[in-house]
Ligand SMILES: [Zn+2]
């Protein structure tokens with residue numbers, strides 16, 4: 378089968394022919410119907426992230442939807458032909474974090490497309506605990522994007538920030554995650570303000586229902602946000618960019634008791650005056666990936682037509698390296714999805 382293989386930082390991805398994986402008694406073979414192309418892959422290519430276990434090369438692609446092709450004899454909940462979306466966190470199910478429902482923090486975590494083979498291939502081998510059934514009215518290309526682009530912001534906004542109806546939210550960066558964050562926040566009943574440096578992306582944010590947008594190239598972003606919130610600032614800020622400047626803007630835009638949630642990987646340092654945290658009781662919160670329940674919830678939201686990730690382009694596996702290059706050059710709006 379065809380697969381897009383990663384050989385290490387600063388090495389080109391190779392589209393190669395590899396064996397179709399053989400499954401054991403507890404495993405499931407999924408025929409990949411769609412795989413989301415994510416900014417995180419660029420971090421592997423430039424070395425910001427390196428697979429922390431396992432061996433290279435691996436098949437990248439951690440946002441996967443498909444159809445069950447084959448199940449091992451111990452697999453009970455899924456059968457051939459089931460439509461599924463794959464939780465890329467292949468957790469152990471036994472450690473204290475798994476038992477608490479925080480599979481994203483599993484002590485023995487493997488991740489499809491990070492440490493084990495992912496979805497830029499015709500087939501992927503997984504276990505039934507990673508699978509969520511996909512209703513027939515959610516197309517594969519939208520479903521593929523749900524785990525990372527929707528699940529991770531859902532985790533950040535719902536579990537971590539505990540965003541409430543009537544509260545205000547600032548979204549820093551309006552890419553694939555940003556568009557999902559806007560929809561999740563609107564469903565909760567929050568007012569949403571979007572900051573980005575791209576005029577096209579700000580226009581899209583307005584079309585998708587943002588209550589206000591701010592051009593991130595301006596010097597007074599936090600003042601603009603304060604103006605839009607009656608001088609108070611926002612209750613929650615969501616960081617999807619991770620630059621020193623955007624992080625400063627976010628902190629300075631918070632209202633008293635504000636929560637600042639950081640998602641994604643960044644090399645930039647965040648400098649904060651502790652006094653500003655103390656006197657306004659601000660909280661800075663990290664948020665990584667999503668729990669299995671989060672994935673079940675976002676699939677349900679998609680089924681109810683309350684969440685529809687923006688998929689801007691479909692490419693073949695051969696075109697994945699080129700699509701990642703375009704993503705790097707910021708030529709992509711919404712998400713690109715690969716279809717084997
Ligand atoms: Zn991703």
Ligand SMILES: [Zn+2]
Pocket residue numbers: 468469470471472473474475476482483484485486
């Ligand atoms: Zn675990």
